[in-house]
Each structure stands twice: as structure tokens, then as C-alpha cells.
Amino acid sequence: MAIIGIDLGTTNSACGVWQEGAARLIENRHGDLLTPSVVGLDGGKNIIVGKTAKHRLMTHPDATVAVFKRLMGTKHEVELDDRRFSATELSAFVLKSLKEDAETYLGETVEEAIISVPAYFNDNQRHATKQAGEIAGLKVRRLINEPTAAALAYGLHERKEGIFAVLDMGGGTFDVSVIEYFEGVMEVHASAGDNYLGGEDFLEALVGDVLAKNDLEREQLTKQELQQLFEALEEVKCNINAPWPKRLALTLAGGEIEFEASGEWFKTCVTPLLLRVRNPIEQALRDARIPLADIEEVLLVGGATRMAIFRNAVGKLFSRIPSSHLDPDLAIAMGATVQAGLKAKDQSLDDVVLTDVCPYTLGTEVVDPGGSGRAGYFLPIIERNSVVPASRVETLQTVENNQKQLQVNVYQGEHRLVEKNVFLGAIDVKVPPNKAGEETFDLRFSYDMNGLLEVDVKVNSTGTLINHVIEQSPGTLSAEELERSKERLAALKFHPREQEENRELLSRGEHLYSLYLGNERTMLGELLANFERVLDAQNATEITKARQQLKELLDAMEAGPLQ
Amino acid sequence: MTAPWSVLEIAPTDDKREVKRAYARKLKQTRPDEDSVAFQQLHEAYKFACYLVENDLAVQDDTKDEALSSAGPGVSEASHSEPESGDRDPQSESLQDETPAESTAPPDFQYLLDHMDALLASKNDHYFVENWKAFEQDEHLLTEDFRTSLGDAVFARVIAHWKACEEQRNEPAMLRSAVLHYLDSIFGWSNRYYDLLYGYDYSAEDLEFLNDLKDYVPQQASKKFGVKGGAALHIEEERKTGAALFDGEAESLPFVRGLAFLADVVLLALIVYPLDLLFGLSAQYDWPTVIFTLYVVLAPPCEASIWRATPGKRLLGLQALDKHRQRLSLTHAYLRAAVLWAMVGGVTYIDSLMPIDSLTILFAVGVFGVYLQKSKGRFLNDAASFSLVSFARKPGI
Structure with missing residues (x-):
């Protein structure tokens, strides 16, 4: 049975399959390679996904939703008509639609998939993605980081050895990976990113500026008008490389608005965003301990990297012209497909190995090592950009006389105080009462290839071993909830093809x-x-x-x- | 050939290209998603090799190594050639290790290992660092080769012993950190971490205690990180800073305590009433005195029980605890009651000397209120008896 590779994007999604030694992308029911990540409801019973739903964004704004990848891993729910959906469920619809397309193309059922996620997605977001796959009836064999996927597609395409930087600016996220390819080994040295920087933010900046210039509040506009504005500016953004200027005329909140979208105007609007591009790049290079001069090539993927202004900024940063031999919209899906081929142990990929890293630090809460007795300090266990799978152990001890219980809190982040980091889960462990510091326990963190974390606690005096997979974090579903969600969604039907x-x-x-x-x-x-x-x-x-x-x-x- | 070259299966080299090629070759046999432990070891070896190459340590390090082993009397030869076939378990390795040693090394080598076996087999002897001092009395230890090979043999035994203890859950038989630290100070294992890891097929877990030994300070609490848990989490801070003993529920606490006391009084009254009918107690004593005396006598056993509370307190979810939030001992509970008795007695005595008017009572209530605010709900008698009453915490919070 085939494993398909899926790029579940903020704006567009795509899928492919490894066939006859090459990554083949699959056309959807409309004959396109890209399926817009838009979901709509029709009459409360029928689910509409993709291009059809995208057209309905303006006509049925209350029953259609886009850009929900941003909400992955949060409790936030989207209301469509009178029904509420989590981002996980909405993503499941997109996945299901892709799965059906693949099934039609292959003429067999598809049950396994590789899904790409932004490298900087945290544990909660990864779990949510995995669960979306499960709801859609896909066993997720691997979550692959998007820049890694792009590099995989690129590396196998060009077969060129050396160190390169992959910049992936999609609809919603910006990821940087420093990657080395040699002797068939694709080694990720470091990844860094910004989960809230993408094409949609550029669009937001434009919309915000137009509204501010005309003294308009978002609330004054009807959903239709807002959508109209978004679409008009989207067009400006996409055609930004075309000769300037472009005149726009819109009717908003009863007033006629006319303005000239010039290059200068665009530049002032997005400069604050472009400045944010710098930080992840610097961090990735620093973590990889690779000087800028050693980067042989800068590879751009993701639709937003088409903007000339972005290319210029990146070109200045690396002092070389970035390349994009592959279609920036499809590179990730191709990479995910390559990974699918790897996973299926395809003969033609026998000599390729991929090693990835964990992009953020994972650790636990401890009492102030300085001796104030205060809790709330972060003890890193797996440092960011360690190669995965990683397994590290730290021996910790009790701090109270007759302490009977330990609460092991698991966090992700870079701050020395846990409150500034992302809480992933907690484990309660019983320990035999003893003097403070006499009871020790081993805390082992194992981070697997999918970027999912497992925590083991071993109480040394009793030998009790507690194993805990962090899954009950906010925004992800328990096994019951998952079942309920599946049942609930089974009632909704796709339109017949x-x-x-x-x-x-x-x-x-x-x-x-x-x-x-x-x-x-x-x-x-x-x-x-x-x-x-x-x-x-x-x-x-x-x-x-x-x-x-x-x-x-x-x-x-x-x-x-x-x- | 030693670490990390043995893992990469190449001769020491200063050519990074070659290291990479070797790593790529090995990696295709040890894919990260198939054998994660082996992959981690391989990757660590690769990184270490890269480090050596980048800092020009690779080849130089090796020639020094070879010079040493060729100069030595065969013993170190044995310890260095063995590890190449690295997939035996440490126990058999230790046996392999000592066979060539016996022939060439002084007889003390075997004597010391026998001594060690005896210690490990004994019930308590291994516990005392004194008993291990036989090692440092041997003058051969001054020769580097003897020391290294003996160290390796001893280390293999330590690990084997460690594993055996772990398997049998036999903690008392495990070597104390003080002993391990002593042995480490002689043999310098923790300085040879990578050699041991790659040369002898020990896993990183086997060697974990070496890292601990580095910062081990004899006779002192180790400076490990502590994790707080459950209710204990907050006390430390409270005790240190003298801050609130109670949570946000402090406002309702005096009121709830009043109710609890009332419930206890009613309960006692229900007991006393039939006694009164039978024996006519109230003829001799007035009701409040009888009930208060009974309360003072009966409350402590209840508070020292696993309830940690009188029935009234139990009913309202309160607990009487010592200042460490542990259960009161019976004596401590009686001290609590005695303080209460003395205070009530004192007020009654003052009242008998000069009757307290309502204005004074009002004033006293005011002062009491302010005091409660200041003490965050801790009564004067609690403070005087080093105890406290608070809402019972649900287990696990």
C-alpha cells in the first residue's frame, strides 16, 4: 500500500506519491496540484474543501474558513453556521479531501501518510496535526519538518553536496534550516523559525495600513467588504513584481476608496515584517556553528518567497542571490513525498539517510539552583537543535523532608523561568518519604523522529518506572475526544466527486x-x-x-x- | 584504535572528508528511525571525530596513544586492542582483559582484582572506603600502564556489579558514591569518558555515574537539582519568607473555624446531656466549663489521629497541622490544647477580677480582626503552640 506525502499548508495544501523512483504530485478533482486550505459548510450538512470553498469565502463568509493552521494546537474553535469546529477537525477535512484525490489517482485505498509541519511547530501543534490525520483516516507515519522536506526534494533533485540554508516562508510560518548534504546523508544542523510570520501577515499589514489611512475600523466593515479588500490586496501582493503602480477602487463602509498601490507604499508597509526575518536566520546559523561564508546556497521555498522585496532582503543578508530551482509552492509536498518513499523503503532511495534536529529546548521545572527554595526554574534536558531521536537523562532529587510526591512539569522553550515557556504536561510521582535530597529519581526525555516527546521517571530507591507520552496538552484531543470527533464528522458528507x-x-x-x-x-x-x-x-x-x-x-x- | 575511530571503523585521520564518508557509510547501516540508541552513539562519535579533526587533535592524539602502548609491558596493549571487537558484554570483557595481564603484569594485578571480588561479594565491607585503600598501597599504580589496565578491569567489574544489583533490585549492595569517587580519583575514569564509551561498548547510561562523580563532594549533599511536588511545593517559600501560611481562602477561615468549634460543642453537648441526666453534673459545674474541659481533653487525640482534625473540623474540611504541615504528635496536640486552655482560663480569670464590659469585648473583637488580617488567618493560640489550622489540601495538588 502506498504512503502519500502531504504538505498541509496555511494557504494551500498538496500531496504526492513516490512512484518509479521519482516524486509525483497528485492532481486534485479540479486538475490542480494545489488545494486551497479552505473549508466551508453547505446547508449545514455538506463539507466543501479547496477551490470551491475559496470562492465561497466572499459569498458565504459565515460558513467558510481559511488560515486555520494558525490555530492548530489551541483550544480555539471556529464557528461555521451553527456548528463549531476545532482547527484539528478543519485540517482533517483538507486531509480527507487530499486522501480521496490520491485514492482516485492510485486506484487503491490510502491509509498511511507523511505530513509536513513547520519546523518550529511545538509539541502541541504536532500532536494536533497527527490527530487531524487520524480523524481523516490516515495513519501518520512521520511528521517531517517543512524546510527539511524542501531540502530533501532539492538535494535529491540537484545531487549537489555542501551546506545550504533553506528559508521557508509559507502562508503562516517562517522557518530556517541549515542543512548539509554529503554522501547521500541529509543532515539538518539547526532549525529556527517564527510561527507567526508568513504571507498572510504581509497581507494583514497591507489591509491594516489601508484601513488606517482611511480612518476605518475593521468592525465597521461587513464580512463581505472585508473579504473584498483582502482579495484586492492579495492581488496586489501576488503581482508585486509587476510594473508599478496599480490603482485600486473599492466601496467600503458606504464610502468610495481610491488609492495607488505603489512600490514605495508596499515597502513601508512590510518593512517591519522583513526585519523579523533576520532573527531566525541568525539563530539557526549560531546554533549550527556555521559561519555565514560557509553557506554555499540559499534555497527559497514557500509562496511568500516569490516577493521581490523578500528576495532582495535575503540576498543582502547572505550577500548572494538566493536560488529556487523548484517551484516554491510544491517543494515541500515533493519533499514529504520523498520521505514517504524513504519510509516505504523504496529501492531507489536506498542510499539516502535523513537526520533531523529538535528545534526547541525541552526541560522540566526545578527549584532555584541558587538555593532560594523557589520553584519555577527551567532545567533544559534536551537542548535545542540536538539531533533526533534524542534521549537524555537527568537525575533530580526531592527538596522537602518527607516529601511524598513529585510533580514533574514538562516545558518547552528557551527562557530560564518556566512561566515564560510552553507547558506541555505534568506527571505526578509518588516517592517514599525520606530526608530532603535523599530520594533521587531519573528523568529521561526521549524525543523521537516525529518530534514527539516521551518522558520516563524512575524513582531510584523503589525502582518504580513511570512512562508518559505527553499528549494531554491543551489543544490536543484525548483518545475519547478523538473518537467522538470522528463520529461527529462522519455525519458530515463531502459532495460526491x-x-x-x-x-x-x-x-x-x-x-x-x-x-x-x-x-x-x-x-x-x-x-x-x-x-x-x-x-x-x-x-x-x-x-x-x-x-x-x-x-x-x-x-x-x-x-x-x-x- | 580507540574512540571515536572504532565506532566509525576507520583509522584516525585528519581528513574531514574521510570522517564524513565513514559516517555516511555507517549511517546507512544504522538508520536513525531503526535503532535510535546505536544512531545516537554513532552520531556522537561522528561529532567527536569532527571536533578532533577541526582542532588538529586527531592524529597527534593517536600517535601519543600508540607510543604509550608500545612502550608499555603488553598490559596496555591488551586493554587497547580488546575494545575493537566491541560487542561483548562488559563482564566477559573484563575476563578477557585480565588474561593477558596475568601473564605479564606483576602478581599484584590479580591479587587486587581478587581483593575487589571479595569486597563486592561481602555484605558490608564494600561500604567503607577504608577497605578499598589496598589499591593505593600498591606501588605499581605509579606506572601508567598498570594503572590504566587495572582501572579498566576494575571498571568492568563495577559496571557488572552495578548491573547485577540493579537486576536483583539489591540496592544495599550497590557501591556507594564515596567508594566510586575514591576509585575514580585513582583511575581517572571520568577523564576518560569517551574512551570508555567508545572503546568498551559501554552505553552512555553505564557511564552516567561518572558525570555525577565529577562534582561529587564527599560528605556533603550533592548539588543536584531538586523537584518539588504536591503540597510541599509551596511550604519552603512560605517558611523562608515568613509569608502567608494559608491560601486565598484565609478570609473565610476564621468563620469556618468558628463553625467547626460550634459543631464540636454541639457534639459534646449531645454526649454530656445523657450523662447529666444520669449523674446530675450540672448541679456541680456549669455547662460551658464541662464542655470546654471535655473539648480540651478530647480534641488532641482527634487532631493527632489520621483525621488531623476534631469531628467538627473534619466535617468542614479543616486540619490541624504542625508548622511543616505534617500531622501533630499527641504531645504537640496537647500543647495546642493547653495553650488554648490557658488563654481561655486567663480571660476568665481577668473577667472574675474585673468584669469585662461590652465595650471592651467590642474593642477586643476589633483587635482580633486586625490581628487575623495580619497573621493571614492564624490564631494567637496556633502561633503560641507552633501549629496551624488550614483547609485540608486535596491529595495531589
Whole structure:
């Protein structure tokens, strides 16, 4: 059975399979390699994923959601109509849609997958991703870090030895990895990142600036208007490399807004964000103990790295021109697919080994080593950028006479005080009463290839061993919750694949309807109503004919204003 | 050939390229997702080799090593050639180790190992550092080769013993840190950490105690990190800073204590009432005196019990504890009661001398209130008897 590789992105997702010694990306039901990570509800029963849902973002803002990867690993729930979904569940929908596409392509059921996650995703977020896979009916064989995946795709593509830096700026996250490729070994030296820096933040900056310049508050706008603004600026952002300037005219909160999106304006808006790019790069190089001069190539992946302004900034930082031989949108999915091939022990990948690192420090809470007796200090056990799988042990002791219990708190982060770090879980351990410091116990942290942490506590005097996989952290689900979630979502149906095209056409039409005015709008309304009637009649030949007509018209209308 | 070269299976080299090639070759046999322990060892060896190469220590280190072993009387030869076939367990290795040693080394070598075996087999003798001093009395220890090979043989035995004890859960038989520290000071194991790790197929876990030995200070508490747990977590701070003895519930505490006392009084009254009917106690004593006396006599046993509370306190979830938040001893509980008795007695005595008017009572209540605020709910009699009453903590918090 095939293992598929999935890039579950903030804005777009993609999947592929390792076939005949090469990574092959799979087209979705619309014939695209990229499936937008957008989920919508239709009539409260049907789930819509991908392009169709993306069109509905403006027409049905209350029943459609995007950019939910940002919420992974949090308790936050998204409301669609009157139903509530966690980010994990929404991601599961996207995964399920990708899984179906892969099944159609391969002609067999797919049950195993490799999913990519931002290198800087923490333990909670990784667990949430893994659970999303489980809800979608996929056994997640490995979570692979996105820059590592990109490097894997690149390294195998070019077969060029040396040290390179991978900068991955996707929709929502920015990751940096320093990677060395030699003799078939892909060794990650260090990873660093910013979980809240991506293409969507650039867009936010533009929207914020436009609103501020026109004395508008976000709350004043209807969801439709806001979406319209977002789409217009999204277009500006995507076409940023085109000749300037571009004029924009929008109707917002009853007022007409007109402005010129110039290069200068764009630059001032995003400069604060570009400055943040520097920190993770510096940290990764410092942790890898590799001087800047040793970096042979800078590799860009992720859609946001297409921006010329980003390329310039990176070029200045590394004093060399960054390269992107692979499609920045697809490199990660290709890498995940390579990893799938590795996992399946494909013959053609026999001579390739990948070693990765743990991008953040893991440790426990201890009493002040200085002797004040205060708790709340962080004791690192696995240092960041240690090679994984890593297993480290630290011997700790009681601090109270007759202390009967130990509370082992597990944290992730870099601060010396635990309150500034991310809490991952706690283990309660009984110890026999004894004088303070007489009872010792061994605390072992094992961090596996997937980036998931296991904690063992061994009380030395009694030999009691407690094993604990950190899974009950905020934002992830317990086994029961997972089951409940699966049942709940089983009630929701995807549209049958054959109807998908019609659905997509309708939502595209509705989207255009909201853009046009006057005669065109009336005509479009009639056409759509007519198409719906034909669909209801369920006459296959009629439907094909009407679909063809509508499609031609929509293509023509869509092409018009964009020229 | 020693660490880390034996793990990488190459001769010591100062060519980084070669180290990388060797690592890549070995890595394809030891994939990280298949054998994580072996991978970690390999990766550590790789990093160490890179470190040696980068600092020009690799080859130089080795020639020194070889010079030493060729100069020595065969003993060190044995200890250095053995480790290459590194997958035997330490026990058999120690046997292998000493065979060539017996032939060439002075007879003391075997004598010392026998002495060690005797110590390890004994019940208590191994506990005292004194008994191990036979090692340092041997003049051969001054020769480096003898010391190294003996150290390796002893080390193998220590590990074997350690593992055996662990398997049998026989903690008392384990070697004390003081003994280990002494042996380490003679043989310098902790300085040869990497040699031991890679040369002898010990896992990092076997060698863990070496790291501990480095900062071991004899006769002193080790400076390890401590982890607090459960209720004990907060006391240390409170005792140190003299801060609040109670949590945020301090405001309701005096009130709840009053209720608890009332409940106890009612309970005692229920006991005393039938006695009164039978024996007519109230004819001789007034009710409050009888009940208060009974309270003072009966409360301590209750507070020293596992309830840590009188029935009334128990009912309202209170506990009487000593200042370390441990259960009161019976004597301590009676001290508590005696202090209470003395205080109430004192007030009654003053009252009998000069009747206390309502204004004074009001004033006293005010003072008491302010005092409670200051002491965060700790009554005067608690403070005077080094005890406290607080809400019982749920276990595990």
C-alpha cells in the first residue's frame, strides 16, 4: 500500500506519491496540484474543501474558513453556521479531501501518510496535526519538518553536496534550516523559525495600513467588504513584481476608496515584517556553528518567497542571490513525498539517510539552583537543535523532608523561568518519604523522529518506572475526544466527486455575481438560476451542455477585468 | 584504535572528508528511525571525530596513544586492542582483559582484582572506603600502564556489579558514591569518558555515574537539582519568607473555624446531656466549663489521629497541622490544647477580677480582626503552640 506525502499548508495544501523512483504530485478533482486550505459548510450538512470553498469565502463568509493552521494546537474553535469546529477537525477535512484525490489517482485505498509541519511547530501543534490525520483516516507515519522536506526534494533533485540554508516562508510560518548534504546523508544542523510570520501577515499589514489611512475600523466593515479588500490586496501582493503602480477602487463602509498601490507604499508597509526575518536566520546559523561564508546556497521555498522585496532582503543578508530551482509552492509536498518513499523503503532511495534536529529546548521545572527554595526554574534536558531521536537523562532529587510526591512539569522553550515557556504536561510521582535530597529519581526525555516527546521517571530507591507520552496538552484531543470527533464528522458528507465540478462552477458564478453590477449581474443571476434548475432536473446530457455554456461565460467574465 | 575511530571503523585521520564518508557509510547501516540508541552513539562519535579533526587533535592524539602502548609491558596493549571487537558484554570483557595481564603484569594485578571480588561479594565491607585503600598501597599504580589496565578491569567489574544489583533490585549492595569517587580519583575514569564509551561498548547510561562523580563532594549533599511536588511545593517559600501560611481562602477561615468549634460543642453537648441526666453534673459545674474541659481533653487525640482534625473540623474540611504541615504528635496536640486552655482560663480569670464590659469585648473583637488580617488567618493560640489550622489540601495538588 502506498504512503502519500502531504504538505498541509496555511494557504494551500498538496500531496504526492513516490512512484518509479521519482516524486509525483497528485492532481486534485479540479486538475490542480494545489488545494486551497479552505473549508466551508453547505446547508449545514455538506463539507466543501479547496477551490470551491475559496470562492465561497466572499459569498458565504459565515460558513467558510481559511488560515486555520494558525490555530492548530489551541483550544480555539471556529464557528461555521451553527456548528463549531476545532482547527484539528478543519485540517482533517483538507486531509480527507487530499486522501480521496490520491485514492482516485492510485486506484487503491490510502491509509498511511507523511505530513509536513513547520519546523518550529511545538509539541502541541504536532500532536494536533497527527490527530487531524487520524480523524481523516490516515495513519501518520512521520511528521517531517517543512524546510527539511524542501531540502530533501532539492538535494535529491540537484545531487549537489555542501551546506545550504533553506528559508521557508509559507502562508503562516517562517522557518530556517541549515542543512548539509554529503554522501547521500541529509543532515539538518539547526532549525529556527517564527510561527507567526508568513504571507498572510504581509497581507494583514497591507489591509491594516489601508484601513488606517482611511480612518476605518475593521468592525465597521461587513464580512463581505472585508473579504473584498483582502482579495484586492492579495492581488496586489501576488503581482508585486509587476510594473508599478496599480490603482485600486473599492466601496467600503458606504464610502468610495481610491488609492495607488505603489512600490514605495508596499515597502513601508512590510518593512517591519522583513526585519523579523533576520532573527531566525541568525539563530539557526549560531546554533549550527556555521559561519555565514560557509553557506554555499540559499534555497527559497514557500509562496511568500516569490516577493521581490523578500528576495532582495535575503540576498543582502547572505550577500548572494538566493536560488529556487523548484517551484516554491510544491517543494515541500515533493519533499514529504520523498520521505514517504524513504519510509516505504523504496529501492531507489536506498542510499539516502535523513537526520533531523529538535528545534526547541525541552526541560522540566526545578527549584532555584541558587538555593532560594523557589520553584519555577527551567532545567533544559534536551537542548535545542540536538539531533533526533534524542534521549537524555537527568537525575533530580526531592527538596522537602518527607516529601511524598513529585510533580514533574514538562516545558518547552528557551527562557530560564518556566512561566515564560510552553507547558506541555505534568506527571505526578509518588516517592517514599525520606530526608530532603535523599530520594533521587531519573528523568529521561526521549524525543523521537516525529518530534514527539516521551518522558520516563524512575524513582531510584523503589525502582518504580513511570512512562508518559505527553499528549494531554491543551489543544490536543484525548483518545475519547478523538473518537467522538470522528463520529461527529462522519455525519458530515463531502459532495460526491461527480457533482464537485458543478458546485465549483456555481460558487465561481456566485463570486463573480458579487463583483459585477448592472446588466452583467442580472444576466449572471439568470444564468445561475437556470443552471440550478437544470441540476435539479438531473438530466445528464442537459447538465453537461449547460455546464459548458456557463463555464465559457464565466471564463470570459473572469478574464475581462484582470487584464 | 580507540574512540571515536572504532565506532566509525576507520583509522584516525585528519581528513574531514574521510570522517564524513565513514559516517555516511555507517549511517546507512544504522538508520536513525531503526535503532535510535546505536544512531545516537554513532552520531556522537561522528561529532567527536569532527571536533578532533577541526582542532588538529586527531592524529597527534593517536600517535601519543600508540607510543604509550608500545612502550608499555603488553598490559596496555591488551586493554587497547580488546575494545575493537566491541560487542561483548562488559563482564566477559573484563575476563578477557585480565588474561593477558596475568601473564605479564606483576602478581599484584590479580591479587587486587581478587581483593575487589571479595569486597563486592561481602555484605558490608564494600561500604567503607577504608577497605578499598589496598589499591593505593600498591606501588605499581605509579606506572601508567598498570594503572590504566587495572582501572579498566576494575571498571568492568563495577559496571557488572552495578548491573547485577540493579537486576536483583539489591540496592544495599550497590557501591556507594564515596567508594566510586575514591576509585575514580585513582583511575581517572571520568577523564576518560569517551574512551570508555567508545572503546568498551559501554552505553552512555553505564557511564552516567561518572558525570555525577565529577562534582561529587564527599560528605556533603550533592548539588543536584531538586523537584518539588504536591503540597510541599509551596511550604519552603512560605517558611523562608515568613509569608502567608494559608491560601486565598484565609478570609473565610476564621468563620469556618468558628463553625467547626460550634459543631464540636454541639457534639459534646449531645454526649454530656445523657450523662447529666444520669449523674446530675450540672448541679456541680456549669455547662460551658464541662464542655470546654471535655473539648480540651478530647480534641488532641482527634487532631493527632489520621483525621488531623476534631469531628467538627473534619466535617468542614479543616486540619490541624504542625508548622511543616505534617500531622501533630499527641504531645504537640496537647500543647495546642493547653495553650488554648490557658488563654481561655486567663480571660476568665481577668473577667472574675474585673468584669469585662461590652465595650471592651467590642474593642477586643476589633483587635482580633486586625490581628487575623495580619497573621493571614492564624490564631494567637496556633502561633503560641507552633501549629496551624488550614483547609485540608486535596491529595495531589
